[in-house]
Amino acid sequence: MTERIYLDWNATAPLRPEARAAMIAALDQVGNPSSVHHEGRDARRRIEQAREQVAALVGAEPRNVVFTSGGTEANMMALSPALETPDNKVGFDRLMISAVEHASVRACGGFPRHQVEEIPVTSDGVVDIGALDRRLGELQGQSVRAPLVSIMAANNETGVIQPVEAAAALVHAAGGLLHVDAVQVAGRIPFDIGRSGADLVTVSAHKLGGPHGVGALIKRSASLHFAEPLLRGGGQERGARAGTENVAGIAGFGAAAACAMASMRTEGERTRALRDRLEAALDAGPTVIFGRNAHRLPNTSLFATPGLRADTALINLDLAGFAVSSGSACSSGKVATSHVLAAMGVPDRLRVGAIRLSIGPSTAEKEIDLFLKAWIKLVAGLSKGKGGLAA
Ligand code: PLP
Numbered sequence: 001m002t003e004r005i006y007l008d009w010n011a012t013a014p015l016r017p018e019a020r021a022a023m024i025a026a027l028d029q030v031g032n033p034s035s036v037h038h039e040g041r042d043a044r045r046r047i048e049q050a051r052e053q054v055a056a057l058v059g060a061e062p063r064n065v066v067f068t069s070g071g072t073e074a075n076m077m078a079l080s081p082a083l084e085t086p087d088n089k090v091g092f093d094r095l096m097i098s099a100v101e102h103a104s105v106r107a108c109g110g111f112p113r114h115q116v117e118e119i120p121v122t123s124d125g126v127v128d129i130g131a132l133d134r135r136l137g138e139l140q141g142q143s144v145r146a147p148l149v150s151i152m153a154a155n156n157e158t159g160v161i162q163p164v165e166a167a168a169a170l171v172h173a174a175g176g177l178l179h180v181d182a183v184q185v186a187g188r189i190p191f192d193i194g195r196s197g198a199d200l201v202t203v204s205a206h207k208l209g210g211p212h213g214v215g216a217l218i219k220r221s222a223s224l225h226f227a228e229p230l231l232r233g234g235g236q237e238r239g240a241r242a243g244t245e246n247v248a249g250i251a252g253f254g255a256a257a258a259c260a261m262a263s264m265r266t267e268g269e270r271t272r273a274l275r276d277r278l279e280a281a282l283d284a285g286p287t288v289i290f291g292r293n294a295h296r297l298p299n300t301s302l303f304a305t306p307g308l309r310a311d312t313a314l315i316n317l318d319l320a321g322f323a324v325s326s327g328s329a330c331s332s333g334k335v336a337t338s339h340v341l342a343a344m345g346v347p348d349r350l351r352v353g354a355i356r357l358s359i360g361p362s363t364a365e366k367e368i369d370l371f372l373k374a375w376i377k378l379v380a381g382l383s384k385g386k387g388g389l390a391a
Helices: 017-027 038-057 071-078 129-141 164-173 247-283 310-319 339-343 365-383
Strands: 065-068 095-098 116-119 148-150 177-181 200-204 215-219 300-304 355-358
Touching: 017 038, 017 247, 038 065, 038 215, 038 247, 065 071, 071 177, 071 200, 071 215, 116 129, 129 164, 164 177, 247 300, 247 365, 310 355, 310 365
Parallel strands: 095 116, 095 148, 148 177, 177 200
Antiparallel strands: 065 215, 200 215, 300 355
């Protein structure tokens, strides 16, 4: 079999050895974390240690971390019309989301479609803060309830970093709450829940070297209350999410979070250098790099070469040993073009060619160079009217 080169870290990052070790140890742990006996308390201890490690990812208080089955569930939980704060006991009847959110935010949680509106982005994929400001002002003029707003910290396709702090200031001035999907940011670049102004933050384990199927919704303040939890039953997670906890998954999440935090700076610098090496080479050809002028995650590049379709490129690259993505993982397998690029005003002829490379700390320079060689061959084949890398 061809040696594989994995360049799809925004879909899922490889499991960190420390996360695997923590999970294996937890799998051998007998006992329900809600039981009061010794075994139960041991299982509880693993969860509470992970809660501290995950809270530290975003500078939150451990008691404000609610473990979930992943980023999707955390986003669903956050977008609840029944969120309560000390100043708002009536809940929300309006949701504003940016036009480039992940599908799990675009599903709008518990809000009916007619109560949801989109905030546009600029051609670089940055949320249009002026448009958000204007719309919040119009809503206040109509004396409707303050909105719940959801803006991601960085986009999973383009890597574009969003102006969360500025958005939080506007949303709070209008009396609203801000939810931030930080799934692609947590453990990769610094993000502090207090400094950002976010009221609620979503994180996911498998994007930072933890296991699949575990994530968290993190509150800035303990006074924020989920009046209608998605899962009801036992009183786990302080009543916010019933069900016996995924002890091994949570332990793996905690260990991965601690490693990501400890090595964030060095890993970030390394991946940025590799990403820049890739883009410098792509710049020499006809390839367009999306979101190029915006602040972006250090590990992500989304690009297209006119005339080269992403589905053809993906198949050829896969056969040649490269795992890359066309936009987000959740949309791969479908032929639909990216809603993110559509919102940025990218024409269809380029959208159909968008390929995302996302890398991580163990990506080698040689792997980037091998990818570039393969890409150049694909593009050259195009001008000769041939499709694949074999050409
Ligand atoms: N939000 C963003 C920005 C993502 O990239 C993803 C996963 O692709 C999710 C949410 C969903 O997270 P999970 O896969 O843990 O459900």
